[in-house]
Amino acid sequence: MSDITTNTTTAGEGEAGFGDYVALMKPRVMSLVVFTALVGLLVAPGGIDPMIGFTAILFIAIGAGASGALNMWYDADIDAVMKRTAKRPVPAGKVLPGEALSLGMWLSAISVAMLALATNLVAAGLLAFTIFFYAVIYTMWLKRLTPQNIVIGGAAGAFPPMIGWAAVTGGVSIEAVLMFGLIFMWTPPHFWALALFMKGDYHKAKVPMLTVTHGRPETRRHILVYTVLLVPVALGVGFTSIGGPVYMATALVLNAIFLKGAWDIWKRNEEDAEADGYAVEKRVFRFSLYYLFLHFGALLAQAALAAYGIGGW
């Protein structure tokens, strides 16, 4: 009789569906990676064979997914505590931690090797560094150590357009660095706006978010400072070879709105925010998503127009 009991109680463990493995790769983060890497690849001078370009984007995305799986393996204890992440495959018990680690490691190796074969060693090296940076430097080391974790983690998310650029050109230039800078500087205000209205979660998980360690007024000040620092980077892209009037006009409007939003967040106190259910913080967070999407969309539009001999400087 104990046989039957044993079989029924362990039947579901480690028997994940295919979708659970896909969820392990953070598909929503991957979509942002695909978009920014694609823009980096398309605006780079020289052009690339469509099949090679497709392969490059695919393996950049898989590399990002691999680092997501490694992150979920290591952070399962934190994820289980936070409401937002409790249903992720590892804390939910659908995927075993060892499986997540193994998937992350294998996909990392495959994506870097395939990117090297499809494009060049610079792009593959950058992808390998990105995975290492996100999984080891951010996830294992600094996330639980410093309230600047978001700033550091943002660097990992900022690499894809640079990798896309390197896949075509075989190197890194000022344009690639500024595209990196755009995402890098955008990440802190974006996440801190979220942290302001997602109260409690990080506190429970003992993750040193700025809102927990330095308080909410300080977080509001940080949002404003980082947004002010973001503006010259965003406008700076417009003065390079990939910029032009379309990008510049878009960037001017978007940065003015984002600055106004950051100013509004800074001017508010907790009582005002509580009173209207964090309406301004939520509005700025939503806008920040459009902000990044439209900047890279404008770069793409600029490149498309340049192909017809119009638009560039």
Next chain:
Amino acid sequence: MAITQTHELHKRRLGRNIGVALCLVAFIGIVFGLTIAKIRQGSTMEAFDHTPRVSVTPPVEVTE
């Protein structure tokens, strides 16, 4: 007696197996497509093969 009942677990396993199979087929397709793309844009495909051949040896100036 044959086991005929399909448990939810079997469905999950089937889904996973089909998913992995499709990934492998896609991977083969990508490697094949990549190979074709590389060959199409490839530069010199002929290289030194221990035997001097006219096509790979440097041209010699003809002097009268």
